[in-house]
Amino acid sequence: NAGVMQNPRHLVRRRGQEARLRCSPMKGHSHVYWYRQLPEEGLKFMVYLQKENIIDESGMPKERFSAEFPKEGPSILRIQQVVRGDSAAYFCASSPPHGEETQYFGPGTRLLVL
Amino acid sequence: GENVEQHPSTLSVQEGDSAVIKCTYSDSASNYFPWYKQELGKRPQLIIDIRSNVGEKKDQRIAVTLNKTAKHFSLHITETQPEDSAVYFCAASMRGGFKTIFGAGTRLFVKA
Numbered sequence: 082n083a084g085v086m087q088n089p090r091h092l093v094r095r096r097g098q099e100a101r102l103r104c105s106p107m108k109g110h111s112h113v114y115w116y117r118q119l120p121e122e123g124l125k126f127m128v129y130l131q132k133e134n135i136i137d138e139s140g141m142p143k144e145r146f147s148a149e150f151p152k153e154g155p156s157i158l159r160i161q162q163v164v165r166g167d168s169a170a171y172f173c174a175s176s177p178p179h180g181e182e183t184q185y186f187g188p189g190t191r192l193l194v195l
Numbered sequence: 196g197e198n199v200e201q202h203p204s205t206l207s208v209q210e211g212d213s214a215v216i217k218c219t220y221s222d223s224a225s226n227y228f229p230w231y232k233q234e235l236g237k238r239p240q241l242i243i244d245i246r247s248n249v250g251e252k253k254d255q256r257i258a259v260t261l262n263k264t265a266k267h268f269s270l271h272i273t274e275t276q277p278e279d280s281a282v283y284f285c286a287a288s289m290r291g292g293f294k295t296i297f298g299a300g301t302r303l304f305v306k307a
Contacts, residue, residue: 123284123298172238172239183241185241
């Protein structure tokens, strides 16, 4: 059973470009969470999605950031017009349906904005 | 909303000693408390968790205690080894897939 997959593992963008981060949850998992981690800091919740629904996006910046989890395919975290402050590790986690709380993390995408 | 405080931010122990990390939470509705270990450049890995209907849980050298009245929970690592060196995060969430709020992390150094 493959774990949570994220790609790319490393992404370099210039200021003003778009960054697209992908997350494939574990097989059988229908809940996806995105977190941001700055160097030497903790995990900051961004958004919680179920298939085709955003459940809680209270941690998402109001502008430039969006997330989706379509019926088919991976969850996507999209950052438009990136700025240097967006440089961070972005982790995705997934959990099973039926209200099971345990979250399993992917390897993360390290975004560097030049 | 939920807020999780974690202490200490850095902890250095001698190999073989015990390490204790403490967390407090603010939302009394939280009922699930996982602990994650993150090695440098790696993903957070679940090491132990506890639910609100239990006061203590142990898995080999790792134990977690929960005091719901005081809204705090702790991680205890006994007989520490150099490979225990990592950043440890506590977290709190509610059953049903609600968002999980993480503490700021504790950087544990185990000196050989």
